[in-house]
Amino acid sequence: MVGMLGRGVGDIGVANFYITALEGRREFTDYSTPFGQEESCFLLRKEAPSPRWQSLALPFTGDTWLGILVVVSLMGPIFYCLASFSTTRKESLAEHSLVFTSLYTIGVTLRVSRPFLPNHPSLQVFLVFLWLYVIIVTVAYCANLTAFLTVERVPEGITSLQELYNSPLLVYGQGPFFGDNMAEAKNQYVKGLADRFFAMSNIEEIYKKLISGYGVYISSRNHLVYTGSSYASSVGVPTLRIIPECFQPFNVAIGLQSHSPLKRYFDTAVLWLTEGGFLHHWFDETLLQARIYRMSEKETEEEDKNIKGNAKEKEFSGIQKNIALTVEHIQGTFMILGIGCGISYLAFIIECSAVTLLRK
Incomplete structure (x- = not known):
């Protein structure tokens, strides 16, 4: 898109355009008045819940x-x-x-x-x-x-850039922009993550990597919030999460050709929209529509069975307020009983063996 604006093929570029001079962008493009601030964050698969049997000790x-x-x-x-x-x-x-x-x-x-x-x-x-x-x-x-x-407990998982750097996870992004940003970052952990960066063009392939637990996806926070809400279960339970620690805040604007006569008109329009709160309102509406679309897409017979069998999701969706304890909830008690029976049987064998030896 930056190249198309620089070559004069396009007049306006609407995206999460970071206002930056990285790779000489200022020489090829111009920017409107900023309509928001963004920062580079990482999205990864949400950790699996802790085993239910641990609840007895918690x-x-x-x-x-x-x-x-x-x-x-x-x-x-x-x-x-x-x-x-x-x-x-x-x-x-x-x-x-x-x-x-x-x-x-x-x-x-x-x-x-x-x-x-x-x-x-x-x-x-x-x-x-x-x-x-x-x-x-x-x-x-x-x-x-x-x-x-x-209550289902989820491990805290990775919460900082240092923890992400010490993990074996790879970093995926759309295009080379974020990889170049990480390579020039002052944070040593972010700079080290640039060596594990892979640029991919297909967003669906990136999310397959995330769901499989192979890596993390780097992008702007709002973009990750939107896509993370889209990739949720049929009742809205998130399957992905954003690492709390982000880096490199940027102003975001509309991209234009260098010395474009349209700039002053866009500056005025963007200022009106920002002061009126329309951008935040539209973003919230977009998140809602994304959730509705994803939920309607996943309304299958298999998901319906999962909803009936999962008390956590029932509570989340408001279908059921009072939770009946299932075998999964109290599996720790059955484990204790099994361990006790095993120890008792072992003691019985030792006792019988001791009696036999004494008789001899």
């Missing part, structure tokens, strides 16, 4: 889980020592082993009523405060767990 932080593990480990021995050294009154729990008292306190931690109650006052006070601790911790865990089971 209500508490790692430090909290470590504290709970320490408490569970110490309560059994402390309870056993208090029961063993009770002299003022006979303590029935003192007749049992350390393993029994450890299981006793673990049962209390799981809010299970115990068949044996201590007789000694010190043990009774200890047990009261242990129950108070257990009630607070378990209620907090259960209340927080519901939110983590129903």
Whole structure:
């Protein structure tokens, strides 16, 4: 387009024209009054949601889980020592082993009523405060767990130019313009990304690369917002996202021939449109139309089945407000049960083997 304006083939160039002298553009083209500001950003595939089974551990932080593990480990021995050294009154729990008292306190931690109650006052006070601790911790865990089971968590992923530079992703763009911009950038990470830049003319091929996770697409922010909203699921859930950190802000204008007599007319018209807020209004309308078009394009039988089976998308589209927990939501509990059964079976085999060896 710049070449056509420079050769006199075209009179007006309407696009996201960055006002720049890169590659001698000022010698071949002129620009109208700027109608907006843009910056160069990167678009990439949205990260896959975290596995649902991780939801069981998410209500508490790692430090909290470590504290709970320490408490569970110490309560059994402390309870056993208090029961063993009770002299003022006979303590029935003192007749049992350390393993029994450890299981006793673990049962209390799981809010299970115990068949044996201590007789000694010190043990009774200890047990009261242990129950108070257990009630607070378990209620907090259960209340927080519901939110983590129903809300889909997405990893943060790449958020900065440095992280993008350290990743193996390639950079794709339409034409060489953005590759040349990156090569001349002062930011060392952007300059390093220029070595991984590939110019492609077919936008559909670029998006195939993005969806496959091979690379990122560099363009102006508004262009990426528009195309990113177009490439969404049938209910508007984004499949692509823009990396928050961008670079090289530019003014954007309409391209004209050098010394064009049309410039003063376009300057006046662009100023009217900008001050009236029409550009922002039209851009918002364009985004809405793009979403409607993409949704109508994807209304297939397969998408309908996905909508029925995906509670997250139902909530997003407003079809269903209350979410019923599926097997996917609570898959972690089934995993715990399976692991427990496996450990129990292993302990059973070891026990049988030990008995057999003793008999021999």
